[in-house]
Every structure is written in structure tokens, then in C-alpha cells.
Amino acid sequence: xxxxxxxxxxxxxxxxxxxxxxxxxxxxxxxxxxxxxxxxxxxxxxxxxxxxxxxxxxxxxxxxxxxxxxxxxxxxxxxxxxxxxxxxxxxxxxxxxxxxxxxxxxxxxxxxxxxxxxxxxxxxxxxxxxxxxxxxxxxxxxxxxxxxxxxxxxxxxxxxxxxxxxxxxxxxxxxxxxxxxxxxxxxxxxxxxxxxxxxxxxxxxxxxxxxxxxxxxxxxxxxxxxxxxxxxxxxxxxxxxxxxxxxxxxxxxxxxxxxxxxxxxxxxxxxxxxxxxxxxxxxxxxxxxxxxxxxxxxxxxxxxxxxxxxxxxxxxxxxxxxxxxxxxxxxxxxxxxxxxxxxxxxxxxxxx
Numbered sequence: 001x002x003x004x005x006x007x008x009x010x011x012x013x014x015x016x017x018x019x020x021x022x023x024x025x026x027x028x029x030x031x032x033x034x035x036x037x038x039x040x041x042x043x044x045x046x047x048x049x050x051x052x053x054x055x056x057x058x059x060x061x062x063x064x065x066x067x068x069x070x071x072x073x074x075x076x077x078x079x080x081x082x083x084x085x086x087x088x089x090x091x092x093x094x095x096x097x098x099x100x101x102x103x104x105x106x107x108x109x110x111x112x113x114x115x116x117x118x119x120x121x122x123x124x125x126x127x128x129x130x131x132x133x134x135x136x137x138x139x140x141x142x143x144x145x146x147x148x149x150x151x152x153x154x155x156x157x158x159x160x161x162x163x164x165x166x167x168x169x170x171x172x173x174x175x176x177x178x179x180x181x182x183x184x185x186x187x188x189x190x191x192x193x194x195x196x197x198x199x200x201x202x203x204x205x206x207x208x209x210x211x212x213x214x215x216x217x218x219x220x221x222x223x224x225x226x227x228x229x230x231x232x233x234x235x236x237x238x239x240x241x242x243x244x245x246x247x248x249x250x251x252x253x254x255x256x257x258x259x260x261x262x263x264x265x266x267x268x269x270x271x272x273x274x275x276x277x278x279x280x281x282x283x284x285x286x287x288x289x290x291x292x293x294x295x296x297x298x299x300x301x302x303x304x305x306x307x308x309x310x311x312x313x314x315x316x317x318x319x320x321x322x323x324x325x326x327x328x329x330x331x332x333x334x335x336x337x338x339x340x341x342x343x344x345x346x347x348x349x350x351x352x
Contacts, residue, residue, distance in 0.1 A: 015056070016118040017054070020130065033063060037104055038099060046068060049066060051065050054118055061111065062103060064100050066095045067095075069094035069139055070091075073160075076094075080193060086197070090209055092133075093209075094138070094185075095135045095138050110154075117156075120188065123135070123138070134204045135188060140184050152184045158185055162181065165178055234246060234250060255271075
């Protein structure tokens, strides 16, 4: 796909053209530039991603790589006015600038901010043509120990503060690295915040909204453990049909209400999105609150659990209680007399 955008940058600069690297050869060339000249090297994106090549008078002078936004950022959610569920549904409408490189041979003052401005003007249309929706915000991170983020500030980006200093890792999801990063954000429209928080998204953004899977719980792991213990102490009032454990159902109801579900169907739909697995007998607790739900086995709640063996016989007292009570015994010397039945009337086959 070729979707160039031309813009003049003044007498000191030529005409900038922004294209998307769609062919494998172009992506490999961009990765080689990052490996050779960027201090972080190349980046393997997850989810929707794109690489923009910025050319000045036909010569490649910079590249920008875009990928999925961060899962959860306290300062970003506060700035946008998002709750956890809205963040999980609409974070695709924020695109993360994971790499920005101005090639060493072309570097000169103000070139980086000019390339940033040209790339952002082309990004909404190029992203829509590639994935079917327009993003509303862009974000990025800079390391205060090595970069001040001057080019982002000159291009109109807003700093929102420092992160907690965690790096994403598959095993523990997030691990501390003791190097907080500065968060920058920039709207792609003047009314981007209003569009992002509207009850219904505009058609050009609607395809970027997801079902909301992965929303963080509004409770912490320390709070979840006492809640589970309290629910296990609730006596089960049911006499029969105990296929579903009562503590698991109560936990599902509580978590659904805390996540914003308004009725039982919404609670069951929220529980169906949770993944369950065998709970470990020993070992450390999960590092992220979402993983604590994996031990609740909530996926089995909408359907009865299959029996895992022969049916357990009921106690003798319960079996006897379900029998029809016997008639009281009669006094000695009296026998129950069978009353003779009345003879049936003979029917004449000739009578109609």
C-alpha cells in the first residue's frame, strides 16, 4: 500500500513524503536501520503495527514505527477520564510510537520535529486504510536519563508524568526495572478527547473498539484473598443441585458488579471472558490481579459440571424421609376387609 503525504517544510527543508513500509524488503531495510543506528535496536510489534518511512525530496531521512498502546497507564487514564472497562474497550484508538529514528547522514537541527509533524498528519488516513479505523491519540515514552524529549515537545506533544518503572515480560507480565520513563501524548484531532469518551464512537473510529477483554479488576490481590475467604464461609442454603460451588458463583457475582455489570446476563458474559486453568497446589501467588481469577474456574459456571464418577448414595435417613409414610397399624383382632367390587353392567352388543 502506498499512501504518500507531501508537505513543504519551509525554505530550509525540502518536500516530505510519508509512505508505509508494506513489502517485506522494506520492513527488513527499516529493521536494519534500527539495528545499526537506534540505541534500542529493532522492535517486534504485537497487534496492529505500521512503519512509516519519511522521505525528503525522495531520500529516506527518518522512520517511525507504531504499535499497540500500553495496557494501563495511571496518568493516561486520569488525563482521558477513563475507567478500567473503557480503557480495555478503546485503547486500540491510541497508537504507541515505539521507535523513532532520524538517519545519521541526514541529521540537522529541527529535522526531527519536522518529520514528526509530517508523520502525524499522514497517520490517521494510513492507519484507516490499513486497519479500518482512525486512531485518536498517539503516545510514546522517553528515558529521562538519556533523552529529554525535545523533539516531541517541539512537535506539540504533552508530557503526562513518569511511569512506575516497569517492563513488560511474559512470565510475570510486568517486572520492575528501576528506570521510570516519561510519558508523552498528543491528540490527532482537536476534539479527540470528546470523541474518545463519547457514549458511541463515530463511524470512522467504531472498528477500533473491542469487547473489553483484559480489563483490570478494581480490586487488588490483597483485597481479593479475604473476599474469597469470606465467600467460602457463606453457608450453602441449597439442598440439591450443588453442581456449581457457591463460593465461585458469589465471587463471579461480586467481580461482575465491581466491573460494571448491571444484570445477571452481563455478569455471565463477563465471566465467560475469563480464562481458567488448574490451580497450583503450592507456589507463589500471581503477580497481576487478572491472573488471580484463573484459579476461580469461572468458565464452568454457565454450564453444569460433569459428574466425575458414580453417583454418591444419599444417607439412609434422607432415603427414608423421601418414602411415602406407611399407614398406621390397626388394632389387634381386626383385619382389613377387602370390599367386593360392584359387577359391571352387561352391555348388549346389539344395542346402539
